[in-house]
Amino acid sequence: MAVQLKWPMLGIVIPCALISLLAYGAHFFVFRGHMSLNEQIWYEISITMLWISYVLAIVVKPGSPPRNFSPKAGEWRRWCKKCQNYKPERCHHCKTCGICVLKMDHHCPWTNNCVGHRNFPHFIRFLVLVLCNTAFVMIKLCERVGQYYEDRNLPSYLVDKTEMFFVILLLPIDIFVLLTVFILFIRCITNFIFKGMTQIEIWEMERIESQIYTERLWLQIRKNYESLHGKPMPQLSSWNRTARFYETEASDPDSDAASASEPTGNSAATESHSIVPQDFTVDDIVFPYDLGIWQNTVASCGYPWSWFLPWCGPPSSGIHYKKNEYMDDDELSLPWPPDGGHQEALLTPREDPDISAADLRNLADLRRRLDPRQHMSRAEWTNDLGESLDDFGVDLDAEDTEHDHLIAK
Ligand SMILES: [Zn+2]
Numbered sequence: 015m016a017v018q019l020k021w022p023m024l025g026i027v028i029p030c031a032l033i034s035l036l037a038y039g040a041h042f043f044v045f046r047g048h049m050s051l052n053e054q055i056w057y058e059i060s061i062t063m064l065w066i067s068y069v070l071a072i073v074v075k076p077g078s079p080p081r082n083f084s085p086k087a088g089e090w091r092r093w094c095k096k097c098q099n100y101k102p103e104r105c106h107h108c109k110t111c112g113i114c115v116l117k118m119d120h121h122c123p124w125t126n127n128c129v130g131h132r133n134f135p136h137f138i139r140f141l142v143l144v145l146c147n148t149a150f151v152m153i154k155l156c157e158r159v160g161q162y163y164e165d166r167n168l169p170s171y172l173v174d175k176t177e178m179f180f181v182i183l184l185l186p187i188d189i190f191v192l193l194t195v196f197i198l199f200i201r202c203i204t205n206f207i208f209k210g211m212t213q214i215e216i217w218e219m220e221r222i223e224s225q226i227y228t229e230r231l232w233l234q235i236r237k238n239y240e241s242l243h244g245k246p247m248p249q250l251s252s253w254n255r256t257a258r259f260y261e262t263e264a265s266d267p268d269s270d271a272a273s274a275s276e277p278t279g280n281s282a283a284t285e286s287h288s289i290v291p292q293d294f295t296v297d298d299i300v301f302p303y304d305l306g307i308w309q310n311t312v313a314s315c316g317y318p319w320s321w322f323l324p325w326c327g328p329p330s331s332g333i334h335y336k337k338n339e340y341m342d343d344d345e346l347s348l349p350w351p352p353d354g355g356h357q358e359a360l361l362t363p364r365e366d367p368d369i370s371a372a373d374l375r376n377l378a379d380l381r382r383r384l385d386p387r388q389h390m391s392r393a394e395w396t397n398d399l400g401e402s403l404d405d406f407g408v409d410l411d412a413e414d415t416e417h418d419h420l421i422a423k
């Protein structure tokens with residue numbers, strides 16, 4: 015869940031206090047008596063690296079589009095009302111920083127800075143160093159706990175009470191920081207490396223998924239397709255569903271009726287001339303910037319030789335992004351997001367759906383049909399964690415989605 019602080023400076027003060035307490039409290043009150051001078055020097059070097067990466071994550075800007083930026087053919091022409099400038103793909107205006115941010119991931123309250131294209135490696139380096147240092151502190155403190163257990167029969171005047179107090183104080187705080195940062199790190203790495211997506215793009219994908227069978231989404235997608243390609247959208251087919259259909263056919267020849275008429279969950283979708291494609295799922299929508307694990311890693315964190323150099327950033331400018339080869343085969347073939355964040359109003363007022371006995375056999379489909387979020391606008395929509403676009407720091411007032419349009423190829 016997104017954290018919003020009343021006083022933004024607290025976002026810097028709290029991590030600084032935690033780092034100082036854990037790093038120097040553990041060194042001065044616990045490690046000093048049990049580590050060699052060499053080990054203590056290496057420990058302090060790694061703490062200094064942590065401070066450097068934190069300062070860089072705070073001061074290095076994520077990057078903004080140049081004043082004269084103009085999108086290319088095949089891209090969205092999106093206007094920022096506050097910067098009075100066009101925005102490149104993947105760029106959003108941050109309500110806290112007050113600037114357009116290249117490849118915006120989220121506004122981080124703990125660095126009081128946006129995480130975006132240019133400072134993402136600094137942010138990841140900071141998280142990695144926090145994980146390494148807190149894991150080291152945890153292991154060393156646990157060793158002390160083990161030693162106390164072994165010495166449990168010693169007279170109490172032989173036990174250093176101050177050291178024991180700090181072990182008991184620091185160990186739970188250290189484990190809490192380690193687990194919290196680990197969850198954030200896994201979320202960032204999974205999104206960026208395995209999917210090539212920012213957190214905002216993951217959110218957009220979840221929104222599209224929850225609205226994939228609505229007419230209003232497809233009205234907008236059809237309109238966008240026509241303005242990009244200059245022709246009406248063809249009838250879309252699903253390679254996922256086709257593959258599943260043939261798999262079922264091959265394994266069970268008697269199950270044709272069930273698989274061929276798989277419910278789409280929308281009465282409109284069952285008609286042959288429906289606005290909603292009959293045989294198309296969210297899995298068929300290609301995310302344009304997922305280039306595979308290696309290229310995703312290099313695009314966001316730079317080449318491996320630069321990962322440990324505190325000043326290194328990503329290799330590209332962050333203005334235009336390479337698209338994957340699936341975009342050439344994709345029948346939809348639209349820049350991200352395919353609806354541009356804008357949707358037509360509902361054609362007819364929403365009615366209470368009839369729930370039949372057949373519907374009750376497919377609860378996942380029924381749950382999706384009854385999800386009130388499928389009729390929400392982008393500004394209202396929230397993901398399963400309750401996060402809206404606003405929670406990632408995006409300034410929706412700066413957007414002009416009504417007038418955004420695609421530049422024809
Ligand atoms: Zn802006």
Ligand SMILES: [Zn+2]
Pocket residue numbers: 108109110111112120121122127128129407
């Ligand atoms: Zn920001």
